[in-house]
Amino acid sequence: MTPSWGDFGLTEADLAWHDDAACVGTDPDSFYPEQGPGITLDVAAAKRVCLRCPVRPNCLAYAIAHDERHGIWGGLTPQERRRHKAKTGPRRQDAEIGRLTRAGKSAREIACALAVTPRTVVRARARLRREEVA
Structure with missing residues (x-):
């Protein structure tokens, strides 16, 4: 088969x-x-x-x-x-994830574009939110 x-x-x-x-x-x-x-x-x-x-x-x-x-x-x-x-180091990757998020891209679209998993995108978004609050 x-x-x-x-x-x-x-x-x-x-x-x-x-x-x-x-x-x-x-x-x-x-x-x-x-x-x-x-x-x-x-x-x-x-x-x-x-x-x-x-x-x-x-x-x-x-x-x-x-x-x-x-x-x-x-x-x-x-x-x-x-x-x-x-x-493509983590800080640069986080910045790109932030840019694509602001552009309205989904986690899956971002993951595909950056060759990472959707879970990586979710984690980066969480880090970026924490940095905004600090």
Whole structure:
């Protein structure tokens, strides 16, 4: 039996962005380059697809949130995703969560955009409220 996204705890809403991805119809193996002499060219080709993708931020957020350890997601390799995640420290993240909250975004929307869990958003909002009171 073929597994569905639901088997991984995902709903259609979690992946709705994928329908608009530039990679739809592209061989998925293109985004999982094999080690070897041609890997640099293969990675570059996959990244070119991502560069023109309208849902690149969603793809990157998904990959980071789900700890994707292989393949090109959101235009980044696994190593680049780790560096990207490390660069966004908690204070900067809280500030961005505050900005998106003021813009009317839901916890789920913010979580997807920032590659964090909704629980992280709720906790950051609580910290921001405490800071406003102090």
